[in-house]
Amino acid sequence: MNHLPLIIKREYLAKVKNKSFILMTFLSPLILVGLLSLVAYLTSVNNEKVRTIAVLDESGFLSETLVSTDQMIYENLSDISLEAAKKLSNKNNSYGLLHVPDLAIEDVSSQIKFYSEESPSLSLISNLESKIEKRLGELKLKKLGVDLSKIKAAKTYIDINQENFEGEKTSKTGSFLKLIFGGAAGYLLFMFIIIYGNLIMRSVIEEKTSRIIEVIISSVKPIKLMLGKIFGTSLAGITQFAIWIILIAVFSVAISFIFGIDFSATPQQEMMANAVSENSANSEIQVIISEFNSLPLLNLVIAFVLFFTGGYLLYSSLYAAIGAAVDNETDTQQFVMPIVMLLVVGFYVGFFTSLEDPHGTISTVFSYIPFTSPIVMLIRIPFGVPIWEQVLSLAILIFTFVITVWIAAKIYRVGILMYGKKPSYKELIKWMKY
Amino acid sequence: MSTLLEATNISKNFGEFQALSDVSIQVPKHSIFGLLGPNGAGKTTLIRIINQITMPDVGHVILDGEPLKPEHVQYIGYLPEERGLYKSMKVGEQALYLAQLKGLSYRQAKKRLNYWFEKFEISHWWDKKIEELSKGMAQKIQFIVTVLHQPKLLIFDEPFSGFDPINANLIKDEILQLRDEGATVIFSTHRMESVEELCDHIALIHQSKKILDGNLIDIKRKHKTNTFEVGLSSSNLRDLESQISERFDTSPAEFKSLEDDLKLNIKLGASDTSNDLLTFINANAYINHFVEVIPNANDIFIQTVKNNSL
Numbered sequence: 140m141n142h143l144p145l146i147i148k149r150e151y152l153a154k155v156k157n158k159s160f161i162l163m164t165f166l167s168p169l170i171l172v173g174l175l176s177l178v179a180y181l182t183s184v185n186n187e188k189v190r191t192i193a194v195l196d197e198s199g200f201l202s203e204t205l206v207s208t209d210q211m212i213y214e215n216l217s218d219i220s221l222e223a224a225k226k227l228s229n230k231n232n233s234y235g236l237l238h239v240p241d242l243a244i245e246d247v248s249s250q251i252k253f254y255s256e257e258s259p260s261l262s263l264i265s266n267l268e269s270k271i272e273k274r275l276g277e278l279k280l281k282k283l284g285v286d287l288s289k290i291k292a293a294k295t296y297i298d299i300n301q302e303n304f305e306g307e308k309t310s311k312t313g314s315f316l317k318l319i320f321g322g323a324a325g326y327l328l329f330m331f332i333i334i335y336g337n338l339i340m341r342s343v344i345e346e347k348t349s350r351i352i353e354v355i356i357s358s359v360k361p362i363k364l365m366l367g368k369i370f371g372t373s374l375a376g377i378t379q380f381a382i383w384i385i386l387i388a389v390f391s392v393a394i395s396f397i398f399g400i401d402f403s404a405t406p407q408q409e410m411m412a413n414a415v416s417e418n419s420a421n422s423e424i425q426v427i428i429s430e431f432n433s434l435p436l437l438n439l440v441i442a443f444v445l446f447f448t449g450g451y452l453l454y455s456s457l458y459a460a461i462g463a464a465v466d467n468e469t470d471t472q473q474f475v476m477p478i479v480m481l482l483v484v485g486f487y488v489g490f491f492t493s494l495e496d497p498h499g500t501i502s503t504v505f506s507y508i509p510f511t512s513p514i515v516m517l518i519r520i521p522f523g524v525p526i527w528e529q530v531l532s533l534a535i536l537i538f539t540f541v542i543t544v545w546i547a548a549k550i551y552r553v554g555i556l557m558y559g560k561k562p563s564y565k566e567l568i569k570w571m572k573y
Numbered sequence: 574m575s576t577l578l579e580a581t582n583i584s585k586n587f588g589e590f591q592a593l594s595d596v597s598i599q600v601p602k603h604s605i606f607g608l609l610g611p612n613g614a615g616k617t618t619l620i621r622i623i624n625q626i627t628m629p630d631v632g633h634v635i636l637d638g639e640p641l642k643p644e645h646v647q648y649i650g651y652l653p654e655e656r657g658l659y660k661s662m663k664v665g666e667q668a669l670y671l672a673q674l675k676g677l678s679y680r681q682a683k684k685r686l687n688y689w690f691e692k693f694e695i696s697h698w699w700d701k702k703i704e705e706l707s708k709g710m711a712q713k714i715q716f717i718v719t720v721l722h723q724p725k726l727l728i729f730d731e732p733f734s735g736f737d738p739i740n741a742n743l744i745k746d747e748i749l750q751l752r753d754e755g756a757t758v759i760f761s762t763h764r765m766e767s768v769e770e771l772c773d774h775i776a777l778i779h780q781s782k783k784i785l786d787g788n789l790i791d792i793k794r795k796h797k798t799n800t801f802e803v804g805l806s807s808s809n810l811r812d813l814e815s816q817i818s819e820r821f822d823t824s825p826a827e828f829k830s831l832e833d834d835l836k837l838n839i840k841l842g843a844s845d846t847s848n849d850l851l852t853f854i855n856a857n858a859y860i861n862h863f864v865e866v867i868p869n870a871n872d873i874f875i876q877t878v879k880n881n882s883l
Contacts, residue, residue, distance in 0.1 A: 142674055149670050153662065350657030354718070357624045358674040360643070493831040556626070556655075569588050 142359050150371025154338065155378065163254050164379050167387035176394045190263075193228035195221065197241035204274040205237075205267075218385055225254055235259055237267065244278055270435035291573045317521035318494055320439065323516040328447050329482060335376040335451075336458035336478075339368055340471060343462025343555070353553045361549040361555065365463075369455045435523065442529055448515025449536040451484050454478065463554030464562050485511030488520040497522035505530050509539035577602045577757045578623065578726060580804045583632035585618055592618040594781045595631070600726075600759060600774070605770035606750050607760040607789070609874060614778045616761045618655060620728055623759070628685050639724065647676035650724035653821050654761075655713055657701045664670065666697040668718050676720040689717045693743075708735055716744055720751060727751060728759045733767060745771065765871035775870070777877055784881045789870070795866045796876070799841040801850060802826050804834035804862030820853060821845075832861050 193211045194205060205213040213397070214233065216224050221238055228236040235255030242250055249269065253259060267272055277287060343365075346352045355364060461474040488511060493502040497519045506515040506524075513531050520529065553570040562570070578600040583591040591617045600606045610616050621627045623634060625641060634641040636648065659667055665686070672682035690696045693713055703711055712735050715746075720727060729748070733741040748771065752758055762773060766773065770787075776786035784827055785792065803826075807813045814835055822840040830836070841850060847865070854860060868876075 145670070145673055150841070153659070157661070185883055214839040346659075349660050350655045354651070354657075354671065354715075355656055355674065356626055357649070357653070358646050358671070556621075 142363055143370075146359065146367025146369040147374070150342070150368050153342070153372050154372060154375035160375070160379070163384065164382050168383050168390055172387055172390040172394060175391075178424065190234040191231070193224060193231070193233045193236045194239075195219070195224045195236060196239045198239050198244075198247055199241075200244065200247065200278060201239060201271065201274060204270055222234060228254075229256070244275065248275060320521045321518035322490065322494065324443055325445070325514040327485065327515055328450055328517060329486050331376060331380070331447075332451055332454045332482060333479070334371055336455050337475075338376070339372045339455050339464035340458040340475075342368060342372065342466065343459055343551075344465065344468060344471075347463070347466060347555055356555065357551075359554040362544075365456070365459050365548055365551050366544075369452065369459060373451065373455070435489075435520070438529075439520055439525075443517060445533055446513040446517050446536070449533065449540055453509065453513075453540045454482070454546040455535065456540070456544045460550040460554070463551040463552075464557075464567060481510040482514075485514040489514045493518045498524075503528075507535055509536045512536055575602050576600065577637055578759070579635045580619070580623065581632055581635075583619065583629045583634070585615075585622065585627065585629050585631075588700055589783050593622075593734045593778075595632075596778065596781075596783045597632075598755060598776045598783065598786060599791075602757055603752060603755060604750070604773040605758045605771050605876060607762055607768045607775040607870075608759055608778065609765075609768060609775055609870075610778035611763060611878060615781045617730060618777055619778070620651070620730055620759070620761060623651060623726075623728065647722060648674075648725045650719045650722065652715060652719040652727075652729045654734070656712075657716060658711055660704040661702055663699070664701050664703060664706070665701065668714060668721070671718045672721050675708045675721050675724075677738065685721050686717070689721065693717070703743055709737055709740055712736055713740065716747070720747075720756075724756065726757050727761065728761070731764075732762075733764070736780070765869065765874055767872045777874065779878050779881055782881075785873075785877050786807075792873060793867055798866065798868070798874050799845075800866040801839050801841070801847065802828060802837075802862065802864050802866050803839055803850075803854065803860065804828070804830050804832070804836050805854060805858040806832050806834055806861055807858040810835045816855065816857060821850070828862065830862055835859055836862075838866065 168385070189210055189212060191214055192200065192205075193214045193216055196202070207213050208378050214228075214231075216227065224236055224238070235253055238252045238254065239247060240250050253264065253267070280290065281287060346355070352452045457478055458475075461478075462473055464474065485505065487506045488501060492499065493506075493515055496502060502515060502519055505511045506519055506528075513536065516524070516532055517530065550567055550570055576599045580597075580817075581597050583593050583596045584591075588699075596615070596619060598606075598608075598619075608616050608619065618627065622629050623641075625643065625646065636645050639645075662670075668686050669679065669682050672686070673679060677685070687696070688701065695710070695713065698706065698710070698714070703714070706714070716732075719729075727748075732748070734745060736744060745767070748760075749756060760767075762768065772789055774787065775789050775792065777784050805813060814823075814837070815838065817839065821842070824838045824840075826836040826838040829834060839850060841847070851863070
């Protein structure tokens with residue numbers, strides 16, 4: 140008699156037909172996209188505001204330096220005193236007043252001032268600073284008798300071509316891409332474990348509180364019930380995730396179509412895009428494509444599936460054991476805490492250490508420890524991890540998984556029939572011997 | 574009569590706590606076997622061992638001539654004391670699921686469920702959720718699910734708790750009918766009135782040990798004290814009483830009668846027969862009431878438990 144498919148089917152349907160599950164599935168993407176578009180909308184409204192900056196340049200150094208754009212109008216004032224200029228720009232509701240006093244070029248740099256009613260935005264000030272810096276630098280060079288066109292001709296942009304000893308090429312863009320890949324994989328696993336691990340735990344508790352458990356385990360071995368629960372819930376989770384991704388994509392397209400909001404237009408991204416385009420101009424997209432192709436894609440996909448499954452199953456068996464050990468959700472706290480801590484450690488090591496130094500000691504060690512390895516390894520793999528290391532880490536993970544399932548099944552078997560009291564860790568250990 | 578289930582020398586410890594100690598029972602085929610004992614005696618542990626939910630530390634169980642193995646679950650129907658159903662699942666779906674876990678095919682399960690639902694006149698519950706039903710209604714579903722796969726061995730742990738008297742009677746009749754149709758029933762309870770009505774055999778478990786078992790009638794015979802309850806009328810009741818007291822051990826008795834009787838419990842001596850008593854009182858009074866005092870299960874239960882906890 141094979142009960143496992145039957146149990147998986149029931150668990151899956153029980154989750155999928157649940158009203159709050161359905162609601163979450165369809166509402167979450169709507170809320171997420173709604174919030175994002177609200178933020179994007181507000182940002183764009185903010186950006187669309189045209190700012191006027193009055194400029195009182197008594198030195199004359201800045202002529203032709205500050206060129207008005209669609210969002211920024213520079214209004215050159217002349218032949219008035221600083222006080223009058225302040226009053227005028229306040230009266231005209233200008234965003235601010237930039238004052239460059241009439242001093243020698245060597246002294247002027249520390250005397251430039253910006254007056255405004257509210258404190259100005261950081262990006263605006265640094266933008267002004269860099270423009271003035273550049274201009275004054277050029278003027279100084281000119282004064283020293285240097286030919287600017289020669290300097291421009293001598294200017295060199297460097298993008299170091301990275302290549303490892305085996306001849307695989309990488310670059311900064313590549314690193315960025317790897318960071319996104321590894322980070323996304325690690326984050327996905329982290330979220331998945333937390334959301335669906337809890338769901339498994341709750342469904343075990345539900346079986347206990349509804350007192351159906353003894354009826355079921357008189358027909359089915361507890362370990363089968365536990366595994367069926369884990370697989371069924373996971374399938375429901377995958378379904379939900381898939382629907383989320385599709386819905387988010389659909390909603391995003393729909394909203395940007397209807398309201399004309401461009402999600403990529405957040406200021407940070409713009410700044411980044413500017414920075415990139417200044418450096419490597421038009422070949423950027425080609426670089427991304429070629430970098431993408433040079434990622435160990437096959438390895439990445441296989442490792443993702445294996446580590447994701449392994450890590451998820453490892454944690455979910457622990458969640459199932461917790462559910463079996465307690466009577467109600469409020470009692471789960473003391474047992475869930477250590478699990479979440481383990482996850483968080485994996486997450487932090489992955490995101491802060493491994494992204495910075497993917498092959499350092501800490502990352503390497505943590506990519507072998509089974510409770511952190513799924514996240515850390517997934518983040519490391521895009522940077523190139525030898526296959527034997529991956530296999531070893533996976534072997535440790537699977538070995539631990541088998542042991543954990545065995546232990547969890549023991550706790551589960553005893554725990555599901557225990558009512559009324561919250562067990563201590565000591566008792567849990569005792570249960571394993573029953 | 575052959576034996577369906579035989580548990581031999583079962584012991585089970587949970588850590589320091591001894592739940593069962595060297596317990597053996599034989600359950601004859603087509604009988605109703607009462608597993609009795611105070612709360613916490615170890616009944617449920619024994620039942621769980623028979624259901625292979627827990628394993629015994631020592632001892633073995635034989636079902637229908639074979640050592641107990643996982644496939645046997647489909648021959649056993651178990652209604653636990655701690656019972657319930659998935660609250661948010663529909664009645665029909667749930668019954669089908671549980672029946673399939675017991676090894677029935679979907680089609681078989683559906684057919685038999687239709688039969689039972691019609692029998693209990695509850696077909697209109699099929700699409701309701703358990704949480705919409707009352708506790709008694711849910712218990713009926715639970716009973717159907719327990720017997721649906723026509724198990725050879727039915728185990729009921731406190732089956733009547735949660736039923737009103739009408740439904741309890743309905744279930745009792747069903748249990749008797751199942752026995753007559755060939756099932757063997759193990760019936761665990763501490764409510765003695767149902768034991769009298771249903772059980773052919775009993776085993777009494779107390780503080781993890783079996784302290785009494787056998788055929789209920791044999792046990793009663795063994796526990797009877799040769800005492801008779803009599804109601805007598807005579808012109809002089811006081812003289813009558815002292816006459817009898819000289820000859821036999823007597824104590825006052827309590828029962829209802831129409832006459833203003835002398836009511837006595839009379840215990841016979843070792844060599845006396847009931848006829849000796851009858852002859853004796855017949856000579857002195859009119860006999861309105863004469864009945865042998867048969868110990869009921871409750872008395873035996875309490876007395877045996879008391880004797881064993883000394």
